Every structure is written in structure tokens, then in C-alpha cells.
Amino acid sequence: MMAKNFWGRTASAILVGAMLLMGAAVPAMAQNVRATVNGTIITDLQVAQRQKLFALEGNRGGSKGALDQLVTEAIQLGEAKRIGITVSNAQVDEALLQIARNMKVSQDKLVSMLQQGGVGMDTLKDRLRAAIAWNAVTEQAIMPQVQISELSLDQEAAAKVQVYQGFDYILKEVIFVGSAGRSGQANSYRSKFSGCDTAVDLSLGYTDAAVIDVGRRHATQMPEAIAKELAGLNVGGITKPRAVETGLSMLAVCEKTQAEDLTFIKGDLRAEAGNTALGGQSETYMAELRKNAKIIFN
Known part of the structure; x- marks a missing residue:
């Protein structure tokens, strides 16, 4: 009560x-x-x-x-x-x-x-x-x-998809823990990178380097800058080092396929439309x- x-x-x-x-x-x-x-x-x-x-x-x-x-x-x-x-x-x-x-x-x-x-x-x-x-x-x-039209969401999401967002990836993340003094090692690793199969073995030659399986990600799940950079890479490519909370991060492309997925764009649009309607x-x-x-x- x-x-x-x-x-x-x-x-x-x-x-x-x-x-x-x-x-x-x-x-x-x-x-x-x-x-x-x-x-x-x-x-x-x-x-x-x-x-x-x-x-x-x-x-x-x-x-x-x-x-x-x-x-x-x-x-x-x-x-x-x-x-x-x-x-x-x-x-x-x-x-x-x-x-x-x-x-x-x-x-x-x-x-x-x-x-x-x-x-x-x-x-x-x-x-x-x-x-x-x-x-x-x-x-x-x-x-x-509150009612939201799924057809309207599909149409709006399709109109928002950019060319660089039309890919599906399997990725690995390579992290150099601690940013101070790590940029040289990260760039050295990147210059020697030859594909996901040897990513872990290559990391063993560096201090405080870790390789993490990210798994499958669609471009629409990623920040725009990263999605654009990945779109310009082929399988076996690796992004430039980026500062993250734990240090410096690079994403390696293990698989890349053309695939349109509106799920995540629709999710954002649904939340926005729902909040407005609500x-x-x-x-x-x-x-x-x-x-x-x-x-x-x-």
C-alpha cells in the first residue's frame, strides 16, 4: 500500500x-x-x-x-x-x-x-x-x-543505408594495452599483418598485445568512421590503430561479404518513432x- x-x-x-x-x-x-x-x-x-x-x-x-x-x-x-x-x-x-x-x-x-x-x-x-x-x-x-508502421520503417531504413554499410564481416580485434609508447608497436604489427590465421602468432612477438575474436558484425552496427574504413579493406586487411579505453585497437577482416541488413537501422528508427509517438x-x-x-x- x-x-x-x-x-x-x-x-x-x-x-x-x-x-x-x-x-x-x-x-x-x-x-x-x-x-x-x-x-x-x-x-x-x-x-x-x-x-x-x-x-x-x-x-x-x-x-x-x-x-x-x-x-x-x-x-x-x-x-x-x-x-x-x-x-x-x-x-x-x-x-x-x-x-x-x-x-x-x-x-x-x-x-x-x-x-x-x-x-x-x-x-x-x-x-x-x-x-x-x-x-x-x-x-x-x-x-x-502506440502503433508504428513496419512498412514505413523498412522504407525509411532502406533510404538511409549508405554504400559502405552494405557489408557483413567476421572480425578479430588486436589490442595493445596502454596507449603510451604503444603506437610504434601497433603500427609495426599492422605492417607485418598477413591475415587472421596468423594474428595470434604474430602478437606473441609484441609486449602487451592481445587478439580477441569479435565474431560477425554488420557494418550498420559500427560507428561510421570504422564502417567506412572497413569497407575499403579486403579480407586479410587491418584498420589503423585507434585509441580505446584500454589502449590502441585495430580490427582485422577475416571474412567480408556483401549483405544488406536493415535490422539495426530499423531499431534506431523504431526507438525514435516510438518515443515521438509515445x-x-x-x-x-x-x-x-x-x-x-x-x-x-x-
């Missing part, structure tokens, strides 16, 4: 939390109701807290933007509840931790940053809860409505929910 929402706590509990957050006693403040969304109350304290969160993020939406976001979240949470979706505290805590990771700070540091801006942790947690709930609504109720469908779904919601502004 969903944990009690922050905004449903009593005014005294909110004030106690706020005083602890600010580190000093403050006079009691009455909370005024700014809006009611399908029976869910949004107070001026919530709006003020969300506005402070906006300020930390550089969002200039102001009081109006803060109130609108809270109204939207109330609708989202209501729809999630209607279709049986709940968000656990553990999910919210994990999302909070992920934010800290993305910012490359500890969770304690994130809390400190919020406190310095006068923002209570529950303000951010409430927004995360709504976002998680709406993602679940999107997956369960909206995504199944975004539109989500906006339509939300607009309908807002239209049918009982929203009272004070």
Missing part, C-alpha cells in the same frame, strides 16, 4: 519538520489551500517549497509554474491509483540515490544542498513519486496504444485526464 503522502501530514508535523530543517524555531504559520484536485489538497506551503526547488534547478516557472506542476502530479498520482499502481518508499529512495549519482555527489551532500536552498527532502521525494507513478502509467496504459500519446492522455479532473483554485 502506498505510504502516506507528505502533503497529507498534519500541519503541526510539517512545521516541526520545517523547523528542524531550518535549524531554528519559527512562528507557526497557517496553511492556505491553493487548489483541490479531485479531492487532493494543495497548500501554499507546498507551492512555496516547490518554487524553492525550482530556484535550485534554475527553473523560472515561479509560483504559477509550481502550482501547475503540483496539479499535474496530483492528477498523475490519482490515475496511477485508479489503475492499481503503487510506488514504494524503496523506489523513491532508489530514484533519489540515482539523482545523487548523476550529480556525482553523496546522498548526504544532496540533502545538504536542498537544505541550504530551504527545500525539504519530502518536496523532492513527492515529485519523484509522481514521476515514477506516471512512468508506470505510461508503460501500462499508454504504450500499448510523447504525443502521453500528452493526449494527460490532456484528457486534466479535462475530466475536478480542479478548484482558491
